[in-house]
Amino acid sequence: MTRDEFEYLLIKYEKDIYSICIRLTGNQCEADELFQDTWLAAMEQMHKIDFQKNPQSYLIGKAIFLWKAKKRKFARRQRIAPQINMEDQSDETFYVSEMPSLEQLAEKKELIHTLLEEVEKLKDKYRIVVELHYAMDLTAFQIADILKIPKGTVESRLYKARKLLKNRMEELGYEIG
Numbered sequence: 001m002t003r004d005e006f007e008y009l010l011i012k013y014e015k016d017i018y019s020i021c022i023r024l025t026g027n028q029c030e031a032d033e034l035f036q037d038t039w040l041a042a043m044e045q046m047h048k049i050d051f052q053k054n055p056q057s058y059l060i061g062k063a064i065f066l067w068k069a070k071k072r073k074f075a076r077r078q079r080i081a082p083q084i085n086m087e088d089q090s091d092e093t094f095y096v097s098e099m100p101s102l103e104q105l106a107e108k109k110e111l112i113h114t115l116l117e118e119v120e121k122l123k124d125k126y127r128i129v130v131e132l133h134y135a136m137d138l139t140a141f142q143i144a145d146i147l148k149i150p151k152g153t154v155e156s157r158l159y160k161a162r163k164l165l166k167n168r169m170e171e172l173g174y175e176i177g
Contacts, residue, residue: 006046010039013056016136020060023131024067026120034070038063054145060136061146064128071124111174118168126161129154 017038021031041062042049049055119130132143140158144151166176 003046006043006049009042009049009055009059013059016056017059017063020063020132020136021067023135024064024128034063034067037066041066054142057142057146060132060138061148064146068124114172114174115165115169118165121168122161122164126157126164129157130161130165133158 018031018035021034021038022028025031025034038059042059049058119127122130128147129143132138132146133140138146140151140154143154147154169176
């Protein structure tokens with residue numbers, strides 16, 4: 001891959017990669033770091049990226065790999081010398097396409113907030129496929145390619161995650177149709 005092709009990838013997939021970094025890390029500061037690490041690693045391995053195939057899946061896979069490695073490293077450090085996290089902030093953005101009543105807005109915001117919290121509580125193997133499918137709008141085939149697992153495994157994880165989320169939301173008192 002040439003430098004021009006790499007710059008084209010950066011421009012074309014910048015928003016997608018940053019979006020997955022935000023979804024994985026949960027905050028902007030860590031997402032910025034993961035985003036930079038992803039592109040740095042991609043630049044270092046530029047010769048391995050096939051421009052003709054799906055470079056987006058390579059880049060998303062690289063971001064997920066780096067995030068998992070960082071989580072493992074953090075968990076290992078926590079076992080050795082636990083630290084208290086003083087910053088527990090989550091920036092929420094709520095988009096509205098119509099003008100519903102304030103009560104409807106509050107209910108919808110609460111539902112979305114609760115659902116996002118429950119997604120965050122899922123095991124990584126379920127949470128990652130849910131976020132790639134719903135946040136990144138990727139197909140099961142694309143997710144399988146990114147995670148290097150069979151398409152059927154992606155589909156079964158999506159099914160199991162939906163079932164877990166549905167059950168949990170019903171336990172919390174939400175009616176899921």
